Amino acid sequence: MTYGMRQSKLFTKTRKEIPADEVSKNAELLIRGGFIHKEMAGVYTYLPLGLKVLKKIENIIREEMNAIGGQEMIMTALQKKEVWEKNGRWSDDVVDVWFKTKLKDNTELGLGFTHDEQLVNLLTEYISSYNDLPIYPYQIQTKFRNELRAKSGIMRGREFVMKDLYSFDKTEEDQDRFYEEIKKAYMKVYTRCGIGHRTYITFASGGTFSQYSHEFQTLADAGEDNIYVAEDKGIAINEEVLNDKVLKELGIDRKDLVLKKSVEVGNIFKQGTKYTDPFGMAFTDENGDKRSVYMGGYGIGVTRLMGTVVEVLSDDKGIIWPEEIAPFRVHLLSLGEDEIVLSEAKKVYETLLENGIEVFFDDRIGLSAGEKFADSDLIGIPYRAVVSARSMKEGGIEIKKRTEEKGQVISESELIELLKKDK
RNA sequence: CGGGCUGUAGUAUAUCGGUUGUACAAGUGCUUUGGGAGCAUUUAGGCUGGGUUCGACUCCCAGCAGCCCGACCA
Numbered sequence: 001m002t003y004g005m006r007q008s009k010l011f012t013k014t015r016k017e018i019p020a021d022e023v024s025k026n027a028e029l030l031i032r033g034g035f036i037h038k039e040m041a042g043v044y045t046y047l048p049l050g051l052k053v054l055k056k057i058e059n060i061i062r063e064e065m066n067a068i069g070g071q072e073m074i075m076t077a078l079q080k081k082e083v084w085e086k087n088g089r090w091s092d093d094v095v096d097v098w099f100k101t102k103l104k105d106n107t108e109l110g111l112g113f114t115h116d117e118q119l120v121n122l123l124t125e126y127i128s129s130y131n132d133l134p135i136y137p138y139q140i141q142t143k144f145r146n147e148l149r150a151k152s153g154i155m156r157g158r159e160f161v162m163k164d165l166y167s168f169d170k171t172e173e174d175q176d177r178f179y180e181e182i183k184k185a186y187m188k189v190y191t192r193c194g195i196g197h198r199t200y201i202t203f204a205s206g207g208t209f210s211q212y213s214h215e216f217q218t219l220a221d222a223g224e225d226n227i228y229v230a231e232d233k234g235i236a237i238n239e240e241v242l243n244d245k246v247l248k249e250l251g252i253d254r255k256d257l258v259l260k261k262s263v264e265v266g267n268i269f270k271q272g273t274k275y276t277d278p279f280g281m282a283f284t285d286e287n288g289d290k291r292s293v294y295m296g297g298y299g300i301g302v303t304r305l306m307g308t309v310v311e312v313l314s315d316d317k318g319i320i321w322p323e324e325i326a327p328f329r330v331h332l333l334s335l336g337e338d339e340i341v342l343s344e345a346k347k348v349y350e351t352l353l354e355n356g357i358e359v360f361f362d363d364r365i366g367l368s369a370g371e372k373f374a375d376s377d378l379i380g381i382p383y384r385a386v387v388s389a390r391s392m393k394e395g396g397i398e399i400k401k402r403t404e405e406k407g408q409v410i411s412e413s414e415l416i417e418l419l420k421k422d423k
Numbered sequence: 424c425g426g427g428c429u430g431u432a433g434u435a436u437a438u439c440g441g442u443u444g445u446a447c448a449a450g451u452g453c454u455u456u457g458g459g460a461g462c463a464u465u466u467a468g469g470c471u472g473g474g475u476u477c478g479a480c481u482c483c484c485a486g487c488a489g490c491c492c493g494a495c496c497a
Contacts, residue, residue, distance in 0.1 A: 336456055
């Protein structure tokens with residue numbers, strides 16, 4: 001689906017000033033660029049540009065989850081108290097991030113902070129035979145967590161988008177196999193989002209079932225986590241589980257570890273039968289015996305991932321979106337008010353659309369060139385194409401990557417060819 | 424949840440116990456047009472409630488909201 005947008009029609013505006021109530025780089029740049037709007041602490045609206053990015057990240061995740069057998073669904077944000085009571089997680093003493101509400105008849109409800117219980121409860125209706133397994137349902141959906149302290153812009157909010165996939169396997173071996181598969185799928189997601197080179201599979205505390213869980217940690221100064229990275233091995237250990245025993249098991253020498261700050265952009269858990277047994281989720285095997293189902297939970301904070309990309313990939317002028325998740329492929333600018341230039345820019349805009357290239361067209365008039373350049377740098381679309389009296393005199397359109405200092409003038413057909421490449 | 428700080432225009436800020444000033448944004452007119460341009464002009468503001476005072480945006484109290492540090496974060 002090719003999509004173009006005229007900047008003159010976009011209701012959001014860029015801002016020069018840094019918001020006074022934000023410190024984090026991701027919130028500052030995303031607000032200044034018109035990607036998000038802060039509603040309250042930890043709660044952000046995704047404006048047209050921001051939604052474009054969010055949807056692209058979601059689609060990458062969707063593709064990678066589908067590729068390993070994921071089945072997308074969407075569960076409700078409103079959840080029944082009884083389902084949570086069954087596993088002892090309704091109490092505020094057990095779960096301190098609950099948002100709770102009531103129906104008019106005073107029936108208590110919870111706003112989902114996760115969906116393990118709800119999904120297991122639902123699946124008991126569908127899973128009964130060994131023929132029904134394995135399954136890998138997932139959703140990309142809004143979660144609610146009543147954090148005592150929201151912070152770091154969209155990296156730790158009270159309402160945020162998460163992808164959560166759950167695996168249901170017949171045996172521990174099947175589960176282990178899937179676990180390794182999803183590890184690879186996760187790394188593909190981070191690579192496609194432009195942060196793979198600094199994202200480490202990190203050993204973390206495993207909870208009740210397995211010795212370790214794995215976190216996906218992206219190196220960033222804004223991170224809240226401290227991890228020890230073994231650069232030559234490409235793995236890392238969360239400081240919370242680092243001890244001599246762990247080092248020995250992993251065959252890592254302490255002197256090869258470097259302490260780094262990082263953001264947890266995903267985590268994967270083997271949950272065993274912790275959720276399935278309490279809900280009586282079981283299957284009948286080939287011999288007619290009832291057996292427990294092995295479950296795993298796999299999360300990616302989608303909005304946090306978006307914030308992390310901004311934290312990691314930006315410069316003093318603004319955001320630098322990786323190609324796969326940029327709101328548009330090219331930012332087309334017309335400079336000046338010359339009718340010939342404007343009509344040429346419009347023609348280029350339409351030609352780009354006809355060729356299936358997503359384009360953001362700065363067709364605003366009366367703005368100085370500097371203002372348009374500054375906006376373009378702030379918004380951070382990978383390519384900038386300029387149509388001006390100067391570029392036309394030199395025979396075409398000036399094209400420049402966001403990361404380059406200087407552009408070059410090329411013809412319209414060369415432009416199309418360049419922008420179509422590697423798509 | 425413990426500690427600290429802050430609420431002035433759409434945004435960012437200043438001054439003041441006695442008619443709130445500026446910049447950007449927005450509107451109008453003219454000029455300008457390759458790195459946030461200029462002149463003129465207009466619009467727009469003291470979080471809410473109480474108290475002190477002749478008089479409160481300013482001082483005090485409470486509430487609400489926001490930020491920071493810590494704790495927390497399957």
